[in-house]
Amino acid sequence: MTESGMNVHHVAHLARLELSQAEAAAFQTQLQQVLNYVEKLKEVDISGVEPTAHPFPLENVTRPDEVRESLPHEEALRNAPARSEGLFVVPKIVE
Amino acid sequence: MLNSLDILKLCEQLNRREVSAREVMQSCLRRIEVVDSRLHAFLNVDAEDALAQAEAADRRLAQGEQLPLLGVPVAIKDAIAVRGHPLTCASRILGNFVSPYDATVIEKLKAAGAVVFGRLNMDEFAMGSSTENSAFGPTLNPWHPEFVAGGSSGGSAAAVAADECLAALGSDTGGSIRQPAAFCGCVGLKPTYGRVSRYGLVAYASSLDQIGPLTKTVADAAIMLEVLAGHDPRDSTSVPVPVPACVAALQQPVKGLRVGLPKEYFVGGLDAEVKAAVQQAIRTLEAQGVEMREISLPHTDYAIATYYIIATAEASANLARFDGIRYGRRVDGADPIELYNRTRGEGFGAEVKRRIILGAYVLSSGYYDAYYLRAQKVRTLIRRDFLKAFEQVDAILTPTSPTPAFRLGEKTADPLQMYLTDIFTISCNLAGLCGISVPCGFASNPRRPIGLQLLGRHFGEDTLLRLAYAYEQATDWWKQKPPC
Numbered sequence: 319m320t321e322s323g324m325n326v327h328h329v330a331h332l333a334r335l336e337l338s339q340a341e342a343a344a345f346q347t348q349l350q351q352v353l354n355y356v357e358k359l360k361e362v363d364i365s366g367v368e369p370t371a372h373p374f375p376l377e378n379v380t381r382p383d384e385v386r387e388s389l390p391h392e393e394a395l396r397n398a399p400a401r402s403e404g405l406f407v408v409p410k411i412v413e
Numbered sequence: 414m415l416n417s418l419d420i421l422k423l424c425e426q427l428n429r430r431e432v433s434a435r436e437v438m439q440s441c442l443r444r445i446e447v448v449d450s451r452l453h454a455f456l457n458v459d460a461e462d463a464l465a466q467a468e469a470a471d472r473r474l475a476q477g478e479q480l481p482l483l484g485v486p487v488a489i490k491d492a493i494a495v496r497g498h499p500l501t502c503a504s505r506i507l508g509n510f511v512s513p514y515d516a517t518v519i520e521k522l523k524a525a526g527a528v529v530f531g532r533l534n535m536d537e538f539a540m541g542s543s544t545e546n547s548a549f550g551p552t553l554n555p556w557h558p559e560f561v562a563g564g565s566s567g568g569s570a571a572a573v574a575a576d577e578c579l580a581a582l583g584s585d586t587g588g589s590i591r592q593p594a595a596f597c598g599c600v601g602l603k604p605t606y607g608r609v610s611r612y613g614l615v616a617y618a619s620s621l622d623q624i625g626p627l628t629k630t631v632a633d634a635a636i637m638l639e640v641l642a643g644h645d646p647r648d649s650t651s652v653p654v655p656v657p658a659c660v661a662a663l664q665q666p667v668k669g670l671r672v673g674l675p676k677e678y679f680v681g682g683l684d685a686e687v688k689a690a691v692q693q694a695i696r697t698l699e700a701q702g703v704e705m706r707e708i709s710l711p712h713t714d715y716a717i718a719t720y721y722i723i724a725t726a727e728a729s730a731n732l733a734r735f736d737g738i739r740y741g742r743r744v745d746g747a748d749p750i751e752l753y754n755r756t757r758g759e760g761f762g763a764e765v766k767r768r769i770i771l772g773a774y775v776l777s778s779g780y781y782d783a784y785y786l787r788a789q790k791v792r793t794l795i796r797r798d799f800l801k802a803f804e805q806v807d808a809i810l811t812p813t814s815p816t817p818a819f820r821l822g823e824k825t826a827d828p829l830q831m832y833l834t835d836i837f838t839i840s841c842n843l844a845g846l847c848g849i850s851v852p853c854g855f856a857s858n859p860r861r862p863i864g865l866q867l868l869g870r871h872f873g874e875d876t877l878l879r880l881a882y883a884y885e886q887a888t889d890w891w892k893q894k895p896p897c
Contacts, residue, residue, distance in 0.1 A: 324774045333729060333773040334736070334750070335766055336758025345767055351829050352771060356718040356784070362791050369789030370796055372620050372650065373606040373845020374871065379649040393513045399743035406738055409748050 323350050415440040417576040417894070420485055420633040427474055427484045434474065434484030437579075438467035438528055441486050445531075445577045448897050453552050454562070454572040456491055456532045457499055463530035470526055481640055483526030488578035490569050491532040492539055493624065494613040495519050502615050503547035504537045506735050506760025508742035516613020517645045518582060518624050525640040533581060534568030537762045538732065539589055539617045541565050542834050545825055546764045553821070555597055555895035557859045560818040563593030569627045570597035574862075575897050580628045580637055584614055586621045587720055588813075588838025591850035594627055595813035595864020598852045598895065600881070601627045602634040605872050606845035607652030609638075610645030618727035619650070621720075621842040630891060631851060631882040635659035638874060654872055662875040667883040668702030670876070672867075673806035677713035678837060684816040690854030690863040691812045697887050698810075698880070706806055710798040715791050716840045721832055722775050722788035723843070729772030735760065767828060796844040803870050808880050811837050813864030817856040837866060847874050849881050852890040862890070 326346045330337050337345070391404060400407040415423070415437045426432045442460050449455050463486065470484035489495055492502050494512035496519070501507045515523070522529050536546035544552040544567025552567040554560040555575040562571040566583030570593035573581050583590040585603035594601025602625045609624045616622060626637035639660060644653040674695070679688070695705055737743035737756030744759050746752035761769070775784035802809060815836060824831040841848040846868050853865035865884065869877030885891055 324770075326770060329770050329774045329777065330766075332777065333769050334753040334757055335761070335769060336754040337766070341763065341766070344763075345770060348828050349767060349771055349774075352721060352832070355829055356722060356788075359715055359718050359722075359787055359791055362712070362715055362787075362794065364787060364790040364794070367790040367793050369786055370792040371789060373796065373843070374650075374652055376607075376650065376652065381646060389513055396513065397510050397740035399508070399737060399741065408738055409746060409752055411749060 323353060414444070414576070416444045418579065419629040420482070420579050420636055421630065423485060423579060424483070428479070430474065434467040434470040434528065435464060437484065438463050438486050441578055444575070448575055449577060451553060451558065452555060452571050452575055452897060453550055454534055454568040454575065454577060455488070456501065456503065456534050456549055456568070458531045459498065463528055466528040466530070470528060473526065478526070480526035481636055482522065485527050485579050487522055487527045487529055488531035488533050488569070488572050488581045489519070489529060490566055490581070490583050491535055492584055492615045493518065493582055495529055499532060500615070501532070502538045503535045503549055504761065504765070505548045506741050506757070510740055514613065517610035517647060518641050519613065521640055531572070531578065533566070533572055536565035536567070537765050538615070538728070539565040539584055539586055540728070540764050540768050542588070542592060542831050543819070543824065544568065544593070545821065546762060548762050551821060554818050554861065555897040556818070556861050559820055560861060561596065561821055563596030563818060565589040566627065567593045570594050570599055570601065573597070573599040573627045573629060574895055576894070580626055580633055582624060583627050584622055584624050585842065586618050586724060587842050588835050590625045590627060591813050591838050591848055591864065591866060592835070594850040595862065596818040598862030598893070599627055599629055600631055600634050600891070601625070601850045602638060603841065603848045604638060604642065604874060605847040607650055608847070608872065608874065609641045610643070610648040610651045612645055612647040616731040618724040619731060620727060621724060623842070631878060631885045632660065632663060634849065635663055635878045657875040659875050659878050662879050663882040665879055667698070667880055669704065670808065670880060671704045671706055671806040672698065672880070673706055673708035673802050673809045675708050675710045675713065675802070675809060675811060677710055678811045682815050683812065684856070686856040687812050687814070687816060687863050691865060694853045694865045694884060695810065698884055701883055701887065703880070708802045708806060708809070710802060710840065712791065712795045712798050713840065716795055716843060717832055717836060719788045719791045719795065720835070720839045720843060721771070722784050723792060725768045725772030726776050726785050727772070729769045729776065732765070732769055764828065792843050795840055799840070799844045799846060807876055809868040811866045811868070813837060813850040813866040817861040817863055841868050846871060847877055849877055851881050851885055853888070854890060
């Protein structure tokens with residue numbers, strides 16, 4: 319692990335989070351403390367240990383590919399902040 | 414007062430037609446009116462809808478229908494979808510979201526006849542240990558208004574302890590059912606990962622999240638689990654194993670069961686009154702023929718670090734969906750990127766932002782192996798510790814939390830201190846085990862409940878509940894009611 323730590327502005331940009339100056343400064347200190355704390359994982363001998371992604375691994379969970387009832391169009395759009403003609407409205411993406 | 418009954422007693426009275434479901438629901442609503450402006454366990458209550466459901470239950474009761482929860486008012490954590498009801502996860506980012514469908518657990522509660530009502534307060538997106546991270550203000554502890562209810566299911570625990578409902582649903586990712594149950598003095602059950610469908614639960618950390626009941630008694634937890642459990646094709650991580658007869662298992666003797674006491678859990682940092690209460694609980698179970706054995710869970714000290722890497726990594730991915738496009742609040746921008754940045758910047762609270770940033774960091778290029786992959790490997794070792802322990806014992810006994818409820822504001826300025834409070838509950842989620850918290854005494858100055866935690870094998874809820882029931886029946890902590 320690197321001791322150098324994170325650049326909160328850079329990671330917040332990756333996560334699409336606008337931060338105020340005050341937030342960024344506070345998070346920088348607080349998260350550095352957390353990162354220093356998790357450094358203790360370096361003490362553990364993990365050689366030859368497989369990672370666990372799920373506590374109860376199931377394999378090949380499949381179902382028949384059949385047409386089933388799903389959320390009606392109107393219901394799916396009901397919570398949208400902006401919509402028009404049965405579509406979500408977003409800011410212009412291409413010129 | 415009808416609202417102070419437990420499920421078992423209420424159902425007896427409902428089935429004998431001594432009381433009506435409407436009277437019970439009315440009684441809960443009156444109680445909410447009296448106490449909840451102070452406690453703030455509920456974010457929303459639709460009284461009209463609740464009473465209409467209760468009246469429907471009365472019609473079915475009159476026809477002699479027999480269902481496990483017919484006419485029983487059950488309140489719901491604000492992270493679980495109930496069709497036609499608001500869902501905010503105690504966050505501003507969801508705005509006026511209304512759930513278009515029922516979570517599987519809600520379908521099951523309704524099929525069992527329950528009156529499903531209310532939206533219970535929580536830490537925003539279930540991230541927290543005190544319910545102080547709710548965007549709508551904290552839930553107070555029913556035993557003392559200057560202390561936290563615990564979290565993240567603080568609203569669920571406070572509502573049950575204060576008799577505002579008969580039972581509640583919560584969710585538990587690192588202790589979010591068990592810790593508030595301990596702080597408020599009720600029973601909280603986290604089922605084995607995969608035992609209960611997560612379909613319709615807003616995801617925080619998908620490999621750790623599990624829905625479970627908060628109840629007034631262990632028997633009620635068993636009744637609720639039998640209703641909630643079972644394989645669901647809509648949750649590919651729910652496990653197709655049979656649901657055990659948990660209620661019937663309660664009556665079996667516990668003599669000869671072996672219970673492990675992890676030496677790593679009875680060390681420094683443990684509050685003296687908590688320690689004394691748990692030691693008394695050990696003697697109570699020993700008196701019933703339970704055999705106590707010291708065990709070792711050598712990787713305990715690494716659980717919190719492992720959890721806060723894995724949980725935040727999963728959260729950063731799960732919460733990417735809150736982008737202001739398809740639902741929830743939107744803050745406009747000149748282009749989509751600015752829209753995302755502003756929507757998420759204004760919509761999420763501080764703790765959610767911290768966890769998203771930490772999660773994005775540990776997954777980012779150059780750091781993935783050092784943090785995320787390493788944490789997943791340590792998770793394997795933590796899981797192995799438990800599997801090895803369960804070769805020698807049938808359950809593990811610990812305090813639920815190293816301290817009783819702490820003061821409001823005591824830990825909000827220091828996120829790491831707040832994270833460290835989860836030390837006894839987090840390993841259970843990393844290993845995917847089942848766990849329960851039951852009341853086991855009180856701390857003094859001021860008087861606050863203490864919780865006893867029992868951990869069980871994967872899909873071993875029947876044995877877990879049997880032990881918890883035997884302990885509960887030998888004590889009367891659970892009968893005591895908060896002064897609120």
